[in-house]
Amino acid sequence: MYSQGLDQRDDAPRRVDDPAATAHDSALHARFDERVDAEEKIEPNDWMPDSYRRTLIRQISQHAHSEVIGMQPEGNWITRAPSLRRKAVLLAKVQDEAGHGLYLYAAAETLGVTREELVDQLLEGRAKYSSIFNYPTLTWADMGAIGWLVDGAAIMNQVPLCRCSYGPYARAMVRICKEESFHQRQGFEIMLTLSRGTAEQTAMAQDALDRWWWPALMMFGPHDSESTHSEQSMAWKIKRFSNDELRQKFVDATVPQAKFLGLRVPDDDLHYDDATGHYVFGEPDWSEFAAVLRGEGPCNAQRMAHRRRAHDEGRWVREAAEAHAAKHPRSGGTPVGPEAQQWANAGVRA
Amino acid sequence: MTGQQVSWPLWEVFIRSRNGLHHAHVGSVHAVDAEMAVENARDVYTRRGEGVSIWVVPSTAIVASDPADKDSLFEPALDKIYRHPTFYEIPDGVGNI
Numbered sequence: 001m002y003s004q005g006l007d008q009r010d011d012a013p014r015r016v017d018d019p020a021a022t023a024h025d026s027a028l029h030a031r032f033d034e035r036v037d038a039e040e041k042i043e044p045n046d047w048m049p050d051s052y053r054r055t056l057i058r059q060i061s062q063h064a065h066s067e068v069i070g071m072q073p074e075g076n077w078i079t080r081a082p083s084l085r086r087k088a089v090l091l092a093k094v095q096d097e098a099g100h101g102l103y104l105y106a107a108a109e110t111l112g113v114t115r116e117e118l119v120d121q122l123l124e125g126r127a128k129y130s131s132i133f134n135y136p137t138l139t140w141a142d143m144g145a146i147g148w149l150v151d152g153a154a155i156m157n158q159v160p161l162c163r164c165s166y167g168p169y170a171r172a173m174v175r176i177c178k179e180e181s182f183h184q185r186q187g188f189e190i191m192l193t194l195s196r197g198t199a200e201q202t203a204m205a206q207d208a209l210d211r212w213w214w215p216a217l218m219m220f221g222p223h224d225s226e227s228t229h230s231e232q233s234m235a236w237k238i239k240r241f242s243n244d245e246l247r248q249k250f251v252d253a254t255v256p257q258a259k260f261l262g263l264r265v266p267d268d269d270l271h272y273d274d275a276t277g278h279y280v281f282g283e284p285d286w287s288e289f290a291a292v293l294r295g296e297g298p299c300n301a302q303r304m305a306h307r308r309r310a311h312d313e314g315r316w317v318r319e320a321a322e323a324h325a326a327k328h329p330r331s332g333g334t335p336v337g338p339e340a341q342q343w344a345n346a347g348v349r350a
Numbered sequence: 351m352t353g354q355q356v357s358w359p360l361w362e363v364f365i366r367s368r369n370g371l372h373h374a375h376v377g378s379v380h381a382v383d384a385e386m387a388v389e390n391a392r393d394v395y396t397r398r399g400e401g402v403s404i405w406v407v408p409s410t411a412i413v414a415s416d417p418a419d420k421d422s423l424f425e426p427a428l429d430k431i432y433r434h435p436t437f438y439e440i441p442d443g444v445g446n447i
Contacts (some may be wrong), residue, residue, distance in 0.1 A: 044415050074360070092397075096397065099394050103377060114357050115355055171377075172377075322358075322382055325382035325383040328383065
């Protein structure tokens with residue numbers, strides 16, 4: 001899954017440095033720019049500009065929050081999956097989303113922010129997550145449409161992030177992309193099964209496509225002309241393709257798949273342009289996009305309430321874990337090297 | 351709001367992907383103790399049979415070289431090409447050596 005609007009710059013006021021520090025900074029800055037231009041990875045202990053650090057913390061943590069909140073729309077159908085096979089698959093997918101959130105939180109933490117701060121930002125409503133998850137999952141077909149379209153759009157966005165200039169983020173994205181491919185294929189399989197099924201099932205698949213198509217296109221964020229912060233992210237090689245380029249790639253890849261399914265993409269303007277070799281498509285409703293971002297989507301309140309409740313209900317588990325660790329300090333902070341591993345294994349199982 | 355006053359210790363996770371291979375670093379997890387760190391590492395990093403063995407090491411136990419020392423540490427090796435077998439020319443007739 002993926003969060004849009006990830007490249008929004010932090011406009012926090014810059015502190016004023018003394019001249020000597022500024023000269024030192026600018027030398028470091030020049031070296032940083034050279035390394036990024038040479039496609040070298042920036043690692044946690046390397047010098048980096050504050051603004052690069054802040055941008056990454058924001059982007060990676062919003063991405064992590066999106067994975068975590070993204071469990072809810074699909075979690076909604078686990079107990080009602082139509083077969084044991086579908087249920088096992090959906091469980092595995094939702095588990096993956098949790099895992100993706102954890103990879104990403106860990107990557108964000110390498111930049112000097114704590115997990116607790118990030119979780120607080122989400123719970124207090126100070127952090128954004130992808131607005132796609134503020135839409136409801138009304139039927140089983142939505143599990144198909146999410147996997148096919150939402151994860152499909154995510155893959156378009158995430159594959160270039162595997163080459164992001166920040167090492168820990170790039171490595172997290174490599175893991176995520178490997179797993180994401182299963183997500184899209186299982187979604188397409190659901191859509192295929194429904195679209196080859198009864199008239200009622202086909203209608204259900206069409207309805208899901210009708211509702212998810214435009215929100216999926218909006219996942220790529222505003223038009224390049226409106227996305228003024230993209231330029232810096234491109235220069236830093238955090239972002240490799242513009243929003244509109246990625247959106248076009250997604251449409252070009254997805255429309256033939258919809259045809260294969262025998263479903264109609266809900267866009268009267270959609271047509272293939274022989275001259276360019278691309279599909280021409282209509283304009284998403286950007287006022288809807290803005291409204292959902294403002295918190296006025298169909299499920300914003302529900303998603304946050306659920307997240308806070310889950311967090312509160314897990315408090316006793318966290319407290320119990322801490323109490324247990326305090327009672328058994330042997331298995332706590334002691335360095336566990338290769339030689340001590342057997343001891344540790346024996347110890348923790350005792 | 352998290353109800354968590356202090357950060358749980360961070361653990362670095364190393365996984366042996368197959369018998370006979372060495373453990374390699376894959377990422378990190380938070381956990382209150384070693385047991386939980388192994389369990390969390392298993393859930394987060396081995397959902398698809400990625401490993402046959404897990405090591406977890408408190409992150410504070412890792413000592414790393416300073417990126418600023420990169421040149422003094424590693425640059426001396428760069429001009430010692432005679433440490434590589436390809437430096438030496440062996441006539442064709444000699445066979446495998």
